[in-house]
Amino acid sequence: MGALDECHYNEELENGINVGECVELGFEGEPETLAIEDAVGVLLQGLGEDINREGLRKTPLRVAKALREGTRGYKQKVNDIVSGALFPEAGLESKFGHAGGAGGLVIVRDLDHFSYCESCLLPFQVKCHVGYVPSGQRVVGLSKLSRVAEVFAKRLQDPQRLADEVCSALQQGIKPTGVAVVLQCSHIHFPDFESAIFDPNHQGWVKVSVMSGSGVFCNEKADCWTDFLSLLRFRDINVDDACGRGSVNKSWCPSQNNRKMGASDPAMVSAVSSILSSLGEDPSRKELAETPARFVKWLLNFKNTNLDMKLNGFVRSKRDSLTPNGDVSCNEEHICSELNLSFWSQCEHHLIPFHGVVHIGYFSSNRINPVGKSLLQSVVHFYGFKLQVQERLTRQIAETVSTFLGEDVMVVVEANHTCMISRGIEKFGSSTATVAVLGRFSTDPTARAKFLQIIPNSS
Numbered sequence: 001m002g003a004l005d006e007c008h009y010n011e012e013l014e015n016g017i018n019v020g021e022c023v024e025l026g027f028e029g030e031p032e033t034l035a036i037e038d039a040v041g042v043l044l045q046g047l048g049e050d051i052n053r054e055g056l057r058k059t060p061l062r063v064a065k066a067l068r069e070g071t072r073g074y075k076q077k078v079n080d081i082v083s084g085a086l087f088p089e090a091g092l093e094s095k096f097g098h099a100g101g102a103g104g105l106v107i108v109r110d111l112d113h114f115s116y117c118e119s120c121l122l123p124f125q126v127k128c129h130v131g132y133v134p135s136g137q138r139v140v141g142l143s144k145l146s147r148v149a150e151v152f153a154k155r156l157q158d159p160q161r162l163a164d165e166v167c168s169a170l171q172q173g174i175k176p177t178g179v180a181v182v183l184q185c186s187h188i189h190f191p192d193f194e195s196a197i198f199d200p201n202h203q204g205w206v207k208v209s210v211m212s213g214s215g216v217f218c219n220e221k222a223d224c225w226t227d228f229l230s231l232l233r234f235r236d237i238n239v240d241d242a243c244g245r246g247s248v249n250k251s252w253c254p255s256q257n258n259r260k261m262g263a264s265d266p267a268m269v270s271a272v273s274s275i276l277s278s279l280g281e282d283p284s285r286k287e288l289a290e291t292p293a294r295f296v297k298w299l300l301n302f303k304n305t306n307l308d309m310k311l312n313g314f315v316r317s318k319r320d321s322l323t324p325n326g327d328v329s330c331n332e333e334h335i336c337s338e339l340n341l342s343f344w345s346q347c348e349h350h351l352i353p354f355h356g357v358v359h360i361g362y363f364s365s366n367r368i369n370p371v372g373k374s375l376l377q378s379v380v381h382f383y384g385f386k387l388q389v390q391e392r393l394t395r396q397i398a399e400t401v402s403t404f405l406g407e408d409v410m411v412v413v414e415a416n417h418t419c420m421i422s423r424g425i426e427k428f429g430s431s432t433a434t435v436a437v438l439g440r441f442s443t444d445p446t447a448r449a450k451f452l453q454i455i456p457n458s459s
């Protein structure tokens with residue numbers, strides 16, 4: 001970048017910051033934001049964290065922003081979205097108003113949204129498919145179907161209620177012959193520390209499909225549903241197992257199945273209740289009654305214990321593998337690797353999960369992993385179950401495993417950051433990879449390249 005460009009860039013940056021600050025300051029000064037910040041401070045202290053450390057100083061504000069942004073639907077009105085966006089559409093036969101004629105169907109598929117689970121406060125992913133049969137008077141702008149879904153997704157939700165609310169709102173807003181909504185929802189299923197160690201096959205997601213219909217879609221056996229579902233199948237979307245209106249998905253949220261609530265920290269629990277109030281929710285509403293305790297229980301998985309890692313304490317199974325799951329020759333020696341070790345962690349900036357896999361490479365003359373795979377997995381979990389940033393996690397794993405795998409170590413961490421997907425920039429499908437290299441891997445590009453070549457063949 002040349003000097004002139006740089007100057008221009010700085011100017012833009014300053015302008016950006018000025019504009020940003022104007023918007024931010026209003027938000028920052030609002031009582032709801034301040035109350036959430038205070039509550040997040042209580043949560044961080046309950047986790048044994050130093051709230052003044054660099055990485056956490058802005059966390060209360062970031063969390064307040066994320067939560068208020070993520071529940072902004074409470075303040076939005078469907079009529080404001082739909083009323084200006086209805087327009088007549090004439091068919092060839094009649095001079096006015098018949099968009100699709102009888103049985104005509106408009107459907108928009110694969111609308112990606114994020115919502116917050118009312119049972120545990122974790123974000124869940126929603127793939128939304130919406131359809132309607134125009135009433136013969138008017139059609140609605142396609143983008144509005146997604147905008148209306150967003151109004152209800154940006155609240156504390158349950159999948160079936162979300163589908164029902166989107167469906168009713170569109171029915172009232174557009175007044176068509178009927179509305180159909182199908183949601184495919186995925187909820188992250190975080191293990192706790194012990195389950196992560198002892199259950200290597202832990203399933204990371206709970207998925208459910210729900211549907212809701214109004215008008216001609218009220219009857220789930222109606223022909224228009226057959227048409228709608230066929231149009232979904234064009235895109236390989238199969239929702240034969242979808243639950244309908246009125247059905248209850250009691251087991252949807254993994255935290256509801258975990259009956260062992262255990263002792264919780266009362267100050268942290270009341271801090272979460274105050275967050276719910278600040279978001280405009282009623283913490284005494286029956287679905288939210290246990291939410292603060294569930295959230296705190298989950299958060300306490302990431303408590304800063306300040307204990308030295310007791311490697312002796314980690315169990316090594318008798319059948320533990322001492323054979324690396326990847327290896328490649330490099331100048332007469334072998335680069336061995338343990339690939340796809342799962343990790344679960346918590347973003348210290350937004351208190352939202354990130355998770356993924358870790359790949360560890362090291363040199364070994366006899367192609368043996370001297371400590372076994374499960375010990376490496378334990379190290380990964382030890383550093384995962386903390387408030388983290390991915391770069392630090394990668395480095396800490398590399399430094400620790402180098403004490404027993406030798407000084408030449410390379411670690412690659414591949415992660416999905418919920419904070420990049422569910423809020424802010426909302427980059428669906430994005431993923432992040434970080435690398436830490438020690439010893440020969442930091443000076444030998446061939447060694448790095450050889451290790452990186454093993455990884456894609458492994459999964």
Ligand SMILES: Nc1nc2c(ncn2[C@@H]2O[C@H](COP(=O)(O)OP(=O)(O)OP(=O)(O)O)[C@@H](O)[C@H]2O)c(=O)[nH]1
Nearest residue numbers: 058062065347349388389390391417419420424425
């Ligand atoms: N380097 C790094 N950044 C992270 C990690 N997790 C989250 N972040 C980023 O931390 C940054 C915090 O930026 P801020 O501008 O203070 O907070 P923010 O307003 O919530 O940022 P946006 O995400 O851009 O909305 C964001 O860019 C996040 O994407 C991580 O593991 N490593």
Ligand SMILES: [Zn+2]
Nearest residue numbers: 117119120253
């Ligand atoms: Zn949940």
